[in-house]
Amino acid sequence: MTDATRAIEAVWRIESARLVAGLARMVQDVGLAEDLAQDALVAALEKWPASGVPDNPGAWLMATAKNRAIDRMRREATFQRKEEEIARETGALFAMERSDFEAAADDEIGDDLLALIFTCCHPLLAREARVALTLRLLGGLTTPEIARAFLVSEATVAQRLVRAKKTLREARVPFEVPRGAELTERLPSVLEVVYLVFNEGYAASAGMDWVRRDLCEEALRLGRILAALAPREPEVHGLIALLEIQASRLNARHGPNGEPILLPDQNRGRWDPLLIVRGLRALERAEELPGPLGPYGLQAAIAACHARAIRAEETDWIKIAALYDALTQISHSPIVELNRAVALGMAFGPEAGLALLDEISDEKQLANNHLLPSVRGDLLQKANRPEAAATEFKRAAELTQNAQEQQLLLERAEALD
Amino acid sequence: MRFMMFMYPGIEEKDWNPTAEDVAAMSRYNEELRKAGMLLSLDGLRPPSDGGVVSFEDGEATITDGPFAEAKEVVGGYWLIQARSKEEALEWASRCPGENCRIEVRQVFEMEEFPQDVQDALHENFNG
Numbered sequence: 001m002t003d004a005t006r007a008i009e010a011v012w013r014i015e016s017a018r019l020v021a022g023l024a025r026m027v028q029d030v031g032l033a034e035d036l037a038q039d040a041l042v043a044a045l046e047k048w049p050a051s052g053v054p055d056n057p058g059a060w061l062m063a064t065a066k067n068r069a070i071d072r073m074r075r076e077a078t079f080q081r082k083e084e085e086i087a088r089e090t091g092a093l094f095a096m097e098r099s100d101f102e103a104a105a106d107d108e109i110g111d112d113l114l115a116l117i118f119t120c121c122h123p124l125l126a127r128e129a130r131v132a133l134t135l136r137l138l139g140g141l142t143t144p145e146i147a148r149a150f151l152v153s154e155a156t157v158a159q160r161l162v163r164a165k166k167t168l169r170e171a172r173v174p175f176e177v178p179r180g181a182e183l184t185e186r187l188p189s190v191l192e193v194v195y196l197v198f199n200e201g202y203a204a205s206a207g208m209d210w211v212r213r214d215l216c217e218e219a220l221r222l223g224r225i226l227a228a229l230a231p232r233e234p235e236v237h238g239l240i241a242l243l244e245i246q247a248s249r250l251n252a253r254h255g256p257n258g259e260p261i262l263l264p265d266q267n268r269g270r271w272d273p274l275l276i277v278r279g280l281r282a283l284e285r286a287e288e289l290p291g292p293l294g295p296y297g298l299q300a301a302i303a304a305c306h307a308r309a310i311r312a313e314e315t316d317w318i319k320i321a322a323l324y325d326a327l328t329q330i331s332h333s334p335i336v337e338l339n340r341a342v343a344l345g346m347a348f349g350p351e352a353g354l355a356l357l358d359e360i361s362d363e364k365q366l367a368n369n370h371l372l373p374s375v376r377g378d379l380l381q382k383a384n385r386p387e388a389a390a391t392e393f394k395r396a397a398e399l400t401q402n403a404q405e406q407q408l409l410l411e412r413a414e415a416l417d
Numbered sequence: 418m419r420f421m422m423f424m425y426p427g428i429e430e431k432d433w434n435p436t437a438e439d440v441a442a443m444s445r446y447n448e449e450l451r452k453a454g455m456l457l458s459l460d461g462l463r464p465p466s467d468g469g470v471v472s473f474e475d476g477e478a479t480i481t482d483g484p485f486a487e488a489k490e491v492v493g494g495y496w497l498i499q500a501r502s503k504e505e506a507l508e509w510a511s512r513c514p515g516e517n518c519r520i521e522v523r524q525v526f527e528m529e530e531f532p533q534d535v536q537d538a539l540h541e542n543f544n545g
Contacts, residue, residue, distance in 0.1 A: 010504035217499055221454035228452045251528045
């Protein structure tokens with residue numbers, strides 16, 4: 001890649017989401033908007049290496065995309081068209097000729113971007129499709145980049161994108177920011193996408209795997225954009241708080257050979273203080289807004305308890321147990337209950353944790369999950385019942401799919417025998 | 418990737434305090450960075466005469482107060498941003514509403530870039 005191409009690529013990364021969003025508002029179709037934006041990129045790649053990047057590249061790209069769109073529609077207008085298509089395109093043409101991108105207020109651009117986020121994350125689309133479309137249209141990632149990040153083939157990603165755009169078109173999903181109750185209803189599917197992108201990077205961010213790390217950064221960027229565009233939504237701040245605090249531990253989560261290091265054993269000097277501060281500030285914002293914390297806010301509050309403890313022993317487990325209690329009230333999940341048992345054990349002694357485990361041990365989701373015996377073994381060990389603890393660790397070792405974890409569990413069992 | 422953008426305003430100390438107009442233009446730019454999800458932190462610095470310089474010679478520290486002769490070569494503020502490439506950071510820097518100034522864009526070291534012994538040395542004094 002030449003310097004000029006790299007510079008154009010950088011401009012594209014900055015401008016593409018706004019460009020697609022502005023075009024989608026006019027043509028009411030994100031697929032068509034993306035095609036038009038791509039036309040403008042092709043034009044830029046032809047012209048800019050010789051002419052240099054223009055002073056206002058965003059406006060240049062928009063003007064070019066609009067001209068190409070108008071050409072394209074006039075050219076195609078001679079063919080037999082369905083009436084409704086013609087009507088739609090005439091509307092789009094009208095919107096384009098009237099619109100003045102340079103004069104567009106920041107609010108309008110922000111609204112377009114937000115509408116793009118909500119459209120890409122529309123609940124009509126399957127989760128994977130929402131993720132792919134969001135990374136493509138908001139992150140400006142290419143199909144191969146998305147494929148590499150999610151360890152799937154390029155053909156799979158390409159197909160997901162085509163289908164997603166088709167679904168949106170056929171359902172005539174309006175390009176707009178949902179308001180009021182509809183916004184509240186649709187926000188979770190947006191937040192879920194950002195969280196999934198982050199976790200995809202976080203789950204496997206061992207060592208020098210830059211693709212994965214980039215994914216975490218992209219999720220943070222998307223979350224921060226959301227927080228800037230929808231500042232009155234507490235869960236948006238809750239989510240970004242959670243991501244900032246989790247990201248602060250990226251450098252501490254793995255040992256030199258990629259082995260995972262659990263939270264209590266992490267070297268807290270490796271936690272990123274800037275991200276912690278940003279996370280705590282975002283959590284404050286979530287707490288200041290009216291209404292109780294939602295699931296992301298509560299998870300962020302739990303993460304904040306760990307972040308505030310300079311040493312592991314200083315962790316406020318009583319507060320964490322209370323927060324898990326609140327979390328189980330709003331999102332019934334056996335995994336949350338398991339975490340609550342750990343917190344209860346830390347806060348009030350192992351018997352308190354064991355009592356909760358007895359209550360939830362019939363949960364179907366936990367039947368073949370190694371976490372249940374693993375947590376129980378840990379609590380039994382603390383309760384000074386080594387034989388029972390060893391049995392649980394062995395059972396957990398049988399159930400886990402992860403070789404490293406299996407070895408760790410067997411070692412713990414042996415040490416107790 | 419993180420980049421530090423150092424602003425060298427290229428002005429004399431007597432002109433150090435910005436006008437309302439300058440501040441308005443700059444905060445529009447800052448807001449644009451924030452809305453793009455790029456901005457991690459930023460600060461504007463007071464003039465050099467309000468600070469000082471500590472210089473070392475053979476391990477000996479000497480403190481010098483301002484004013485400094487080469488006021489045009491001092492940092493006036495900084496932005497810490499997250500970007501996806503050096504080119505993107507440079508593109509953002511070139512969108513700053515500057516008149517006659519200079520912005521130096523520098524990439525921040527990531528911990529993983531260091532060999533393990535250096536990483537360990539970075540944190541061995543932390544008794545967490």
